Amino acid sequence: QQQVKQSPQSLIVQKGGISIINCAYENTAFDYFPWYQQFPGKGPALLIAIRPDVSEKKEGRFTISFNKSAKQFSLHIMDSQPGDSATYFCAASMLGWDSNYQLIWGAGTKLIIKP
Amino acid sequence: DAGVIQSPRHEVTEMGQEVTLRCKPISGHNSLFWYRQTMMRGLELLIYFNNNVPIDDSGMPEDRFSAKMPNASFSTLKIQPSEPRDSAVYFCASSPDRLTYEQYFGPGTRLTVT
Numbered sequence: 001q002q003q004v005k006q007s008p009q010s011l012i013v014q015k016g017g018i019s020i021i022n023c024a025y026e027n028t029a030f031d032y033f034p035w036y037q038q039f040p041g042k043g044p045a046l047l048i049a050i051r052p053d054v055s056e057k058k059e060g061r062f063t064i065s066f067n068k069s070a071k072q073f074s075l076h077i078m079d080s081q082p083g084d085s086a087t088y089f090c091a092a093s094m095l096g097w098d099s100n101y102q103l104i105w106g107a108g109t110k111l112i113i114k115p
Numbered sequence: 116d117a118g119v120i121q122s123p124r125h126e127v128t129e130m131g132q133e134v135t136l137r138c139k140p141i142s143g144h145n146s147l148f149w150y151r152q153t154m155m156r157g158l159e160l161l162i163y164f165n166n167n168v169p170i171d172d173s174g175m176p177e178d179r180f181s182a183k184m185p186n187a188s189f190s191t192l193k194i195q196p197s198e199p200r201d202s203a204v205y206f207c208a209s210s211p212d213r214l215t216y217e218q219y220f221g222p223g224t225r226l227t228v229t
Binding site: 045 | 119146157158160163165170171206208213214215216217218219220221222223
């Protein structure tokens with residue numbers, strides 16, 4: 001119930017195309033769903049996040065779509081650029097037994113944008 | 116503003132040696148996390164601290180791993196003795212407090228145990 005399942009494991013998209021990464025969860029107690037972006041040799045960095053009371057959030061070319069009933073959320077990258085090539089992690093957060101918020105991480109998706 | 120600082124950035128050591136990884140969180144952040152990243156297992160939370168107190172160390176793989184946070188600006192992750200399967204990138208992350216979702220990651224330490 002604590003897992004976040006992420007797919008695909010890797011993705012190749014042509015420049016200018018739409019990149020879509022999907023995540024699914026089971027625990028309805030999750031109340032925050034961030035996406036992190038990691039470039040080679042760097043640590044992950046927060047890209048965009050959504051709460052379950054909103055179905056969509058857009059920041060520039062990046063959009064999170066959230067389907068509460070299906071317990072799924074996805075990241076869409078519009079007009080994908082070579083600079084978007086990175087590993088993307090979805091995550092889910094909830095208040096833990098210790099009154100601390102913990103992040104439950106997806107396995108990551110390696111995205112390659114071909115010029 | 117300085118981000119999370121980790122040292123060393125790269126460490127190569129022989130099996131059986133002691134390894135100490137260091138982390139300086141962002142000033143004013145009260146929560147600190149240690150992660151390990153490998154191709155096989157992805158990003159794993161090893162331990163986290165809140166106000167310098169270890170809260171959950173259930174992710175620490177074995178007794179060979181230990182972590183300390185003697186003050187608000189410094190933490191160490193120690194592996195003794197190290198083994199080849201410990202080879203990974205180790206990340207430290209900090210967060211303003213236990214109720215803040217966002218975590219700020221350091222650049223990581225790439226550990227290779229031969």
